[in-house]
Amino acid sequence: MREYSIRQAVEADIDEARAVMLDAVYRDFGTGYVPHWHADIIDPVSFYVTPPRHALLVAVDEQDGTVAATAALDARGPAHPPNPGWLAERFPSGETAQLRRVYVRPGHRRRGLARRLVDGLLEFARADGGYRSVYLHTYPHSPGAMGLWQALGKVVCDEREEVPGGGSGAVHFEIPFA
Template structure:
């Protein structure tokens, strides 16, 4: 029996070369599902929006030094972070990595003071829709409607505020 490889979480700028496979495969996935070049969608926001102080850092999960999953967030408004570019390498899907990415993004956003997360996913990404529903995100659309009639599917999640317990560790 082999043990699962250890995953390492790192925060890097979009310019880090380890991000390139994420964006390349994500672009291919979008282009395949939606029939158009995804470059404009991926390049819609400047890289600086995913770095401090704007509130976003790209997170990657590394397995033996290779990126296998990741995501990013950016400031949406003073209380809200927008999740973007959530991805799992096609060879590493169905292992819970996307859930781990979400948990790490939620933790990082909470640390930065955000109290709400917002995101959209495309109507032809049922796996993403299912992930967000299964991890406590509230759909801001009619889940009974045909996703193709809605367009981008918006979700939100309110982050719990950690309460001060009065212990020395909280000081």
Template sequence: MDITVRRARDEELDEVGEMTTAVYLDDGLLDFGAEDPYLHDLRDARRRAAESDVLVAVDSSGGTVLGALAFSAYGAPYAQQARPGEGEFRMLAVRPGARRRGVAEALVRACLDRARERGLQGIVISSHPRMTAAHRLYGRLGFVRAPERDWEPVPGIGIWAFTVAL
């Protein structure tokens, strides 16, 4: 399967929001399940697109959206952890049927390329401790755990930080 990564088109944003929400729910990544307040943010890809670069990985032959994420640089509304000179991506989601085909890797590599093009010195990401497959991918791409930057969006819900220097 050939994968193309590009900015999401307006007509894809609702699909991106629904896919991201379904992936996080189905994978058990929301500590409060269907009542999790983060669901609204996951579903609202239109707001993400207004405040960050929403990138999609699509099947080059059919244009099907296989995965998505939001990329921002320090100072942007969607950059929660980035410091000056850093980029950040969030809300990485890949359709279950498209996993283990390089979709997530293509999306992360696109973020690395964007950050380099913008002259950024690094990228920081936040990841739920249960996202073990993502952690393996991040490690292969040079990201390292940065426990000093771990944080809690809600008291008692710990999120891990990873960084990579560019």
């Protein structure tokens, strides 16, 4: 059985973390790199490593030292547009810890890595002391995502049902944060 360590990303992890994220947007989402949506993937240091209230965690495979999974957190709430206005009001920037880029390479899935990474991000957010809620959005076609987020949180908006025309198809979650 493989062993993994969960840690804050360091300089040596950045290229591999970026590769995990890019692989996910190409393979799992089929969108490929879209600059407007994925600038943080190209420059994770500026988005997640340098800002003191943000974090980028990685799961490192102890067998070969490679990055098997990523998860990030920042203080940006959902923007309106494209998200519904009431959602942006409910989860304002600065007070909201938004979970992002929770991606696991296919060969490392079903080993609890995403949950361990999310637990680490929630610990980080609690230690920060300035967050009052935890938010994320996902897409139903993302492998394993809906099951994970339904187990950890509650749906606050399913665009497929609540937004005229289905919006972007995103499902928005709040993770309990006490």
